[in-house]
Amino acid sequence: MEAKIPEFGRFAEPSLLILVSLSDGPKHGYAIMRDVERGTGRPMGAGTLYAALARLEEQGLIEPLPQVDRRRPYRLTAVGASYLAEQLRGLSEFAQMGLRQLGKTSP
Amino acid sequence: MRSFLIRCYPARWRARYGDEFEALLEERPLGPFDVADILLGALDAQLRLRGRGAVIAHGRGLSMSLRISGIAAIIGAALLAGAGVLSYDLVEVDAVVQPVLFFAGLGTLLVALTGLSAFQARVAPRLIWGAFALTAIGTIASVVAMVAFVGNPLMADQYWGLWFLGVATALSGSALFAIATYRTAALSRGAAVLLGVGSVLPFVSGNVQPILLAAVISFLLGWFTLGVQAIRLDRQVTDPRPA
Numbered sequence: 001m002e003a004k005i006p007e008f009g010r011f012a013e014p015s016l017l018i019l020v021s022l023s024d025g026p027k028h029g030y031a032i033m034r035d036v037e038r039g040t041g042r043p044m045g046a047g048t049l050y051a052a053l054a055r056l057e058e059q060g061l062i063e064p065l066p067q068v069d070r071r072r073p074y075r076l077t078a079v080g081a082s083y084l085a086e087q088l089r090g091l092s093e094f095a096q097m098g099l100r101q102l103g104k105t106s107p
Numbered sequence: 108m109r110s111f112l113i114r115c116y117p118a119r120w121r122a123r124y125g126d127e128f129e130a131l132l133e134e135r136p137l138g139p140f141d142v143a144d145i146l147l148g149a150l151d152a153q154l155r156l157r158g159r160g161a162v163i164a165h166g167r168g169l170s171m172s173l174r175i176s177g178i179a180a181i182i183g184a185a186l187l188a189g190a191g192v193l194s195y196d197l198v199e200v201d202a203v204v205q206p207v208l209f210f211a212g213l214g215t216l217l218v219a220l221t222g223l224s225a226f227q228a229r230v231a232p233r234l235i236w237g238a239f240a241l242t243a244i245g246t247i248a249s250v251v252a253m254v255a256f257v258g259n260p261l262m263a264d265q266y267w268g269l270w271f272l273g274v275a276t277a278l279s280g281s282a283l284f285a286i287a288t289y290r291t292a293a294l295s296r297g298a299a300v301l302l303g304v305g306s307v308l309p310f311v312s313g314n315v316q317p318i319l320l321a322a323v324i325s326f327l328l329g330w331f332t333l334g335v336q337a338i339r340l341d342r343q344v345t346d347p348r349p350a
Binding site for chain 1: 120124126135141145155173340341
């Protein structure tokens with residue numbers, strides 16, 4: 001499935017981090033925040049989290065599941081998984097290109 | 108506090124996310140960073156729900172980040188350094204420039220403190236709120252004193268006292284922030300020590316100029332180092348592909 005790359009502006013990075021967090025299964029907001037903080041060593045505020053979640057949901061990249069004890073888990077959609085894979089491949093190619101260039105210039 | 112923050116979001120947003128968002132806010136202590144982030148999130152939601160199409164199309168959005176705080180710490184330290192240099196009359200500028208630099212520096216450092224408190228608020232929420240409150244109150248008091256002085260120079264002695272009290276309060280806020288930063292160890296402990304020493308030393312310097320100068324340098328270096336470290340932590344990793 002070809003996913004149209006959505007515009008997330010300043011929420012591009014938090015959105016990607018959320019998608020990565022959801023890649024191993026559904027999670028609610030607090031679990032996503034903890035996951036992102038553990039993975040990156042950087043805090044993610046609740047305002048940023050929900051601004052990104054709303055955009056991701058609007059673009060159909062994630063979908064909400066029924067609430068459990070007032071917490072609502074989210075999961076990746078098929079389009080979201082495809083979009084995430086595409087983004088990660090792009091990052092990986094860029095990293096490899098950078099490492100190759102560094103290898104040529106390093107003493 | 109939580110219900111106020113949630114009420115800042117538009118009704119339509121609250122109807123969809125309000126309950127789960129409130130549950131999330133109940134799960135951990137909120138610090139100045141979280142409050143600023145939520146207020147920016149609420150503003151973002153208000154703007155998006157009003158001008159939906161255009162906002163999404165241009166990818167705008169508001170978020171609080173360590174990068175903003177890091178830049179604010181560096182700029183704030185630079186502004187205060189500029190104000191300090193001007194106080195020695197080494198350069199001839201308009202008399203209003205020095206106080207403006209000084210207050211702009213204090214205000215910018217308050218933004219930095221807010222953003223950098225993201226780590227400390229989890230561990231020491233009271234300490235970090237105390238640091239924020241003292242810095243904010245001190246900054247406001249010294250601005251009020253300076254504005255009042257300009258309006259009524261005959262009362263200079265009284266306003267000088269208020270200004271001094273304001274600066275001392277703001278320094279106390281920085282000292283608390285340094286303690287919280289040291290305890291948390293999420294950012295550089297060395298920078299926290301520099302900031303702490305720079306914040307406390309003026310109180311015990313006995314107005315000895317070399318000690319005061321050392322305190323100022325230590326204070327500014329502390330903020331500068333914290334700023335650089337925050338920017339490093341917040342390095343962009345998303346979509347770095349070349350155009």
